[in-house]
Amino acid sequence: MASRSQAALAAAAAGLTWALAGCSAGPAKVPMADVAPVQVYAAGSLREAFTEIARDHEARTGQKVALTFGASGLLRERIEKGEPAQVFASADTDHPQRLAARGGWQAPVVFTRNALCALTSEQISATPDTLLATMLRSDVRVGTSTPKADPSGDYAWALFRQADKVQPGAYAQLDAKALKLTGGADSPKPPAGRGTYAWVMDQRQADVFLTYCTNAVAAQAEVPRLRVVQLPAALQVGATYGLTVRADAPAAAQAFASALRQPPAQAVLQRLGFGQP
Structure with missing residues (x-):
């Protein structure tokens, strides 16, 4: 009788240990989450919207996003000189198209208007x-x-x-x-x-x-x-806003760019006065 009780206790302890191990490991928030932040360069007029969108994206996915704002033409020049942008959101389509034409960047898509x-x-x-x-x-x-x-x-x-x-x-x-x-x-x-x-x-x-x-x-x-x-x-x-992603950027960068065209991000943009793509 005692041996059966001890065996039951041992089995229960083993089960508890397994359960605790599973809790401590836990599933990753998003499999694509990268240790390095996604490097996003964006037009200055997007500062308020992108700050909110990036915060929401990080909370939802666990993926860090680093934002750099400025005049779109000046940002393009900085990228051409070697700065490590992975996503470029411009206040026009010309500057991202110029990056794509040089090679190494995807064809731009329109993601919002002003x-x-x-x-x-x-x-x-x-x-x-x-x-x-x-x-x-x-x-x-x-x-x-x-x-x-x-x-x-x-x-x-x-x-x-x-x-x-x-x-x-x-x-x-x-x-x-x-x-x-x-x-x-x-x-x-x-x-x-x-x-x-x-x-x-x-x-x-x-x-x-x-x-x-x-x-x-x-x-x-x-x-x-x-x-x-x-x-x-x-x-x-x-004003037509264009979005492009570096061709060799990690999946997390493409995921953030894709999120910009989804309803939650679009709702933020439109609440702040931007138009639909």
Whole structure:
């Protein structure tokens, strides 16, 4: 009788040991989780959205994500010089396409959209219908980002070309007067904790600044006296965001890029004002 009890106790102990071992090992959160973080380079306008998306992705998968933000053109140049980006999310499709054309990067896909708005000081009283006339006034300083370095600047010049169709001669005036205040390699950087466009307008470096609508809304939230003016239909310029992955990147990088096009990430982007792909 005693021997049967001892045998039962031994069997129970063995079972408990196995169960505890299974609990301590536990299944990996996601088999593809890599020790090294996924290196994601992204347009500055994506900072708020990608910070949230990366945090959610890490919580869901266990995969670390390292984010580097900047003007898309400058990021592309850094990648071309050898920086270790694995995922590149640009505010246009041209810069990722240029990486793909050089080889070693996948063909880009569109993952979200944006549009231009005008961010104005409280001293400017403009509506969509009067915005062009306001920007053409000699006493109004028009700020933009830097073309080629930052797609936002390229989109601003596309707007200037649209303006010329509405009012001949507008392109030449706007091209001559526009102040390239952000997005360049030598552009002044805002103090820590300040948004670029809120800071530029707070410093009164421009009266009207053409930037993405998402940036304009964020700047107004930081500096409530600023105003956001939608562009009239004749001047509207859409921004198409392209995504590419390094061809030899680990599976975890491809997984993060794929996640950007899935409903949870898209919900974050759209809540912050971005459009559907």
